[in-house]
Amino acid sequence: MKKRRKYFIIPIIILLVFFVCDNIFGGVTIPVKKIFLALFSGPDTALPQTEHSFIKDIICNFRLPKATTALLAGVGLSLCGIQMQTLFRNPLADPYILGVSASSGLGVAIFVMGGSALGINLNSAAFQTFGIAGAAMAGAILLLLLILALSERLKDNLSLLIFGVMISSIASALINLLQYASSESALKMYVVWTLGSFSGLKSGQLLILALLLVAGIALSVYNIKDLNAIMLGEQYANAAGINTKRIKVRIIVATTLLAGGITAFCGPIGFIGIAVPHIARLIYKDADHRVLVPASAILGGGMMLIADTLSQLPGSGSVIPINTMAALLGIPVIFAIIIKNRA
């Protein structure tokens, strides 16, 4: 295991490289040297005043917040994925399996489409800054409260899994109903949110997101021992004298904070959360969550930064949705690792 821990160095380097790349590429490509000059020195002959402030503005107000959001989202979704897969002992479990994405989506749909029906100005600054994120977070929190209220009745993990799937189905049905009755502009706003994006987050939004994610990540780290304990199922953990009810609640709260926060501010970003834990298991060949949790966090952050950098289509001036890029990038990686592992 100690040997495998050395393998953390390469993913960390990749993560850092792509964090820088995410700041370099975009509508305008900015060389690393100019980024450092703009951020850490005043205007001089090497970087004239206009270019200095232009680059500083782009980096500080757009690219740095976007790269930070991508990093945090990648870390958060991967941590959700590993926790859900371990809790349900199901390799297909993803961050949204409890219905977080669907309930957040329903919150947004009610807010956007309902707001439109009530004649609220969808383009107002307040609406766009906190309205959508607030509605999504409200949806996720309501789901969390519902699960916690029903936790005594949802005795086993299978019941919880079925509950999550049912919530997703109900929410999808209600969203369809709202879409059918909504205006074109509201529908467009909702669809754009579902495509996922890390850009356009204001500093206030980023702060709220960061607080939610830091809390979720801290709780996920605290859950490491619990995750190891329930890896062989609830009965084994119970027999070893571990309170599985408490464990389940902690994992659900961590997942809701992470997946709910990310969905609220960035949209329902798929694929990374389900794929990265598998990549971590295949690379590190260890079931110990003291290895898998940090590995998933680092690989998830790195993969999301790669996806975000590539989604800028460097040199083309166009951008493709992050959800599309995450899937296009991740699926070949999974196939490659599985084939190599089987050979």
Added chain:
Amino acid sequence: MERKLEIRSLELKVGSGRESRVIFSGIDAVAEKSQFIALVGANGKGKSTLLKTISGILPKYGDGEILFAGKPLEEYLTRERSEIFSFVGAGSPRARHLSVRGLMSINRYYKTNWLGTIKAEDMQQISKALEMVSLPGFEERDSSVLSDGEYQRVTIAAAIAQDTECIILDEPTAFLDIANRFLITKLLRDIAHKSGKCVIFSTHDLQSALQMCDKIWVMACDGFYDDTPRQLMEHDVFNKIFDRQEIVFDKVTRSFETTNDRQ
């Protein structure tokens, strides 16, 4: 107070609310230090339910009481209970890439810090337990690729490493061949007699139970019996295990046969 397990007029229930039903009642039994006890009974009688109830995995039961050292089981904290009972379930699940040490560490978690870091003392217990089940040096092996017999031994070693006063096992020999069945049963008897632990296990292998156990708990059609193999045979208890008259127990061969075989 003697540290023994006492079960008094226990009623076993399954299901909850309106769907709950009593599956067995009137269980009176005692298990003491160093005793090796087999639990036998027909399928569906509630052997697993009884063992899980004793070990605290199924905390709710009907009437009656379960006492350890004179104190009702429900008055023990989860942590305290994990120092008294360890449980090995039937067909324990496996996890890919989980080392034997990693698996056995779970049974030591009640003694570890928030991250589950095991100390030198825990490592020693794990190595000692693996030696007891004749798997020395297996610590770093991947538990998911072990044979069924080896994996069963590892789960038993994990229960030993938990260092409890009672080890409870639900059909530990169910998936094993004849040789492994015999070796595991002998191993459990040695653990009970040499380390002073009380070992209770459910089985359908009555011959081994008669040959090796100090006591047998029988979940029969007309009630629960707790006695030595000799006494149970003298009182013809084994003929009451199955609710079928054509199946009879032969005291000479110590096995079941049908009435047709006898004729």
